[in-house]
Amino acid sequence: MPEQISIIIPCYNEENALPLFYSEICRVADSMRDVSFEFLFVDDGSKDNTLALLRTFADRDPRVLYLSFSRNFGKEAAMYAGFCNASGDYVAVMDADLQDPPSLLPKMLDILHCGEYDSVATRRVSRIGEPPIRSFFARMFYRLINRISDADIVDGARDFRLMKRPMCDAIVAMGESNRFSKGIFGWVGFRTCWLPYENVARAAGETKWSFWKLFQYSIDGIVNFSQVPLSITSGMGLFFTILSFLMILVIVVRKLLFGDPVAGWPSLVCIITLIGGIQLFCMGIMGQYIAKTYLEVKKRPHYIIGETNKASADLVR
Ligand code: UDP
Ligand code: MG
Numbered sequence: 001m002p003e004q005i006s007i008i009i010p011c012y013n014e015e016n017a018l019p020l021f022y023s024e025i026c027r028v029a030d031s032m033r034d035v036s037f038e039f040l041f042v043d044d045g046s047k048d049n050t051l052a053l054l055r056t057f058a059d060r061d062p063r064v065l066y067l068s069f070s071r072n073f074g075k076e077a078a079m080y081a082g083f084c085n086a087s088g089d090y091v092a093v094m095d096a097d098l099q100d101p102p103s104l105l106p107k108m109l110d111i112l113h114c115g116e117y118d119s120v121a122t123r124r125v126s127r128i129g130e131p132p133i134r135s136f137f138a139r140m141f142y143r144l145i146n147r148i149s150d151a152d153i154v155d156g157a158r159d160f161r162l163m164k165r166p167m168c169d170a171i172v173a174m175g176e177s178n179r180f181s182k183g184i185f186g187w188v189g190f191r192t193c194w195l196p197y198e199n200v201a202r203a204a205g206e207t208k209w210s211f212w213k214l215f216q217y218s219i220d221g222i223v224n225f226s227q228v229p230l231s232i233t234s235g236m237g238l239f240f241t242i243l244s245f246l247m248i249l250v251i252v253v254r255k256l257l258f259g260d261p262v263a264g265w266p267s268l269v270c271i272i273t274l275i276g277g278i279q280l281f282c283m284g285i286m287g288q289y290i291a292k293t294y295l296e297v298k299k300r301p302h303y304i305i306g307e308t309n310k311a312s313a314d315l316v317r
Contacts, residue, residue, distance in 0.1 A: 229288075
């Protein structure tokens with residue numbers, strides 16, 4: 001039996017990019033003669049013709065499997081569904097818009113065959129074609145999260161990677177509802193080889209990520225992989241407690257020695273609003289963690305599959 005590679009492709013409204021992607025991945029797969037392929041397309045509740053396209057691919061190509069969600073669950077859920085249903089010896093995740101060049105696959109597989117690494121991940125070395133403000137915030141985010149979390153998250157890392165079966169099993173075992181794959185890949189460990197490449201523009205269609213969505217995703221990343229914000233809130237609490245003790249001392253001593261009446265309600269109002277603001281801010285941070293805990297304990301499924309051509313698929317997980 002030849003080795004098998006499962007390629008997971010999350011697709012959300014990708015009718016324009018999919019035909020290009022499919023012909024490119026077929027070209028690469030045909031050039032790799034000694035491995036067999038399984039293309040696991042995950043339709044993330046697309047509203048366009050993505051599913052119809054996947055059905056036609058599947059009709060004429062037995063390598064094509066598709067899982068179609070009952071609604072849009074997000075790219076993280078789509079990737080998780082892929083990992084849960086992939087059966088290959090090697091598993092790869094790849095975007096449908098050709099921003100993750102399939103032509104890197106042979107090289108990635110060669111690296112894994114050498115035996116020194118368990119996964120090959122890709123990193124874009126440039127952010128050409130991206131709005132500068134977005135690149136700036138992205139850099140800041142990576143610097144921050146690496147300071148405050150124990151998951152090793154590389155700047156410019158893409159979700160595009162090829163891994164061996166044990167790493168895929170480890171990712172499936174991480175069944176948390178709030179998923180941040182870049183952190184999960186780093187957290188499970190394993191020996192990872194980083195492959196740098198130049199950023200490629202989207203082949204067709206539009207990005208599904210607005211600035212606001214990316215911002216929320218970065219907050220998710222921080223809350224999921226770091227407890228440092230909570231420590232900061234306790235630190236602030238301690239600081240203000242000590243400060244207020246000192247201030248009380250000053251006022252009492254001033255009154256006893258100089259008989260100074262304590263005057264000035266404006267200063268009082270300022271202090272109250274300052275401390276009130278900080279308290280609300282800290283409660284907001286705690287709220288983020290509580291909200292995540294709430295979602296986590298409900299144990300809702302990550303995804304629900306409405307239609308698939310894979311006989312043994314995990315329909316709800
Ligand atoms: N995607 C998805 N569900 C979503 C949003 C995106 O499955 O809710 C898929 C999308 O079809 C693409 C990949 O995730 O294959 C990356 O999305 P996109 O190219 O829009 O992100 P960008 O490359 O701009 O970060
Ligand atoms: Mg893209």
